[in-house]
Amino acid sequence: MSTLFPIVLLFAAPTASDRAVDPVDIAAPEPTPTPAPATETPAPTPAPDGTIDPFATPTVQPQPYTAPPPPPPKPAHTFVDRPIRWRVDVFGGVGGELHRDPAWRAFDRDRKLVTLNVGVRADFRLASGRLFLGGGLAFRRSASTGDIHDALQTSLLVHDPLAFLRLSVVATEGLDAFVQAGGGPSIIHAEFSRADQRSIAAMVDGLAGVALYLPRRWLPRRGSSRFTAGLELSAGYTYRSSVDIRPNYLTDDDPIETSSASFGDVAIRGFAWRFGLFIRFM
Numbered sequence: 001m002s003t004l005f006p007i008v009l010l011f012a013a014p015t016a017s018d019r020a021v022d023p024v025d026i027a028a029p030e031p032t033p034t035p036a037p038a039t040e041t042p043a044p045t046p047a048p049d050g051t052i053d054p055f056a057t058p059t060v061q062p063q064p065y066t067a068p069p070p071p072p073p074k075p076a077h078t079f080v081d082r083p084i085r086w087r088v089d090v091f092g093g094v095g096g097e098l099h100r101d102p103a104w105r106a107f108d109r110d111r112k113l114v115t116l117n118v119g120v121r122a123d124f125r126l127a128s129g130r131l132f133l134g135g136g137l138a139f140r141r142s143a144s145t146g147d148i149h150d151a152l153q154t155s156l157l158v159h160d161p162l163a164f165l166r167l168s169v170v171a172t173e174g175l176d177a178f179v180q181a182g183g184g185p186s187i188i189h190a191e192f193s194r195a196d197q198r199s200i201a202a203m204v205d206g207l208a209g210v211a212l213y214l215p216r217r218w219l220p221r222r223g224s225s226r227f228t229a230g231l232e233l234s235a236g237y238t239y240r241s242s243v244d245i246r247p248n249y250l251t252d253d254d255p256i257e258t259s260s261a262s263f264g265d266v267a268i269r270g271f272a273w274r275f276g277l278f279i280r281f282m
Contacts, residue, residue, distance in 0.1 A: 081223030093276020101267040107156040108144035115142040174215040195247030209234025238272040
């Protein structure tokens with residue numbers, strides 16, 4: 001009996017080929033993985049001791065923004081402070097003279113005579129100091145009109161070409177003090193109603209004053225500037241020798257010679273002042 005039981009079990013157990021296929025046992029085919037796009041893997045960061053850990057996650061440090069360098073600055077133009085050795089002035093201005101001779105009233109009831117003057121001058125520095133010595137040429141013109149007892153009309157025209165010497169002291173840059181002395185012939189043309197006269201008198205002139213001008217540091221080229229401009233004011237005395245008034249009468253063609261008597265002399269001299277503008281080249 002014991003031998004028959006195992007044999008029955010042997011025939012009762014199904015074999016592998018006799019078993020039905022369970023659909024659960026059939027596994028679905030695995031999908032083929034799609035390869036990932038290749039990416040650039042950053043290189044691992046070395047350790048402080050120089051070794052590289054292949055399993056370490058590399059770190060990528062963000063790069064800071066660097067602005068482009070600014071363009072190099074333009075070199076500043078420097079001007080050389082050039083010392084002044086010589087100066088040339090072109091000037092012009094107005095002035096006046098105050099005549100005290102009572103005979104002047106025959107030509108003008110106002111004792112003041114207005115003058116116009118133009119000229120050029122030059123000077124040079126003495127021994128690298130503050131003194132400048134030089135001279136120049138000038139031309140002055142003045143005119144007046146009057147009458148004698150409201151009956152005889154008169155006019156007087158004076159031309160003064162003169163040469164002068166000038167000494168200037170540079171008190172500071174932009175301010176000069178000066179003295180000036182000169183002289184020359186004074187050409188005097190006197191006219192009456194029907195008579196005129198031309199005379200030449202000696203003239204001597206002396207002035208002292210100040211000149212104000214733009215310092216070089218105020219000009220565009222500063223120490224290298226070669227020109228400036230300014231004004232000057234001066235006062236002094238103008239002396240002319242006395243003029244004998246003896247006019248020649250204007251007559252028609254007449255064989256009879258005529259002459260005139262002397263009216264006396266007049267002194268055209270007195271206190272003088274000048275105000276003018278100048279352009280200076282250095």
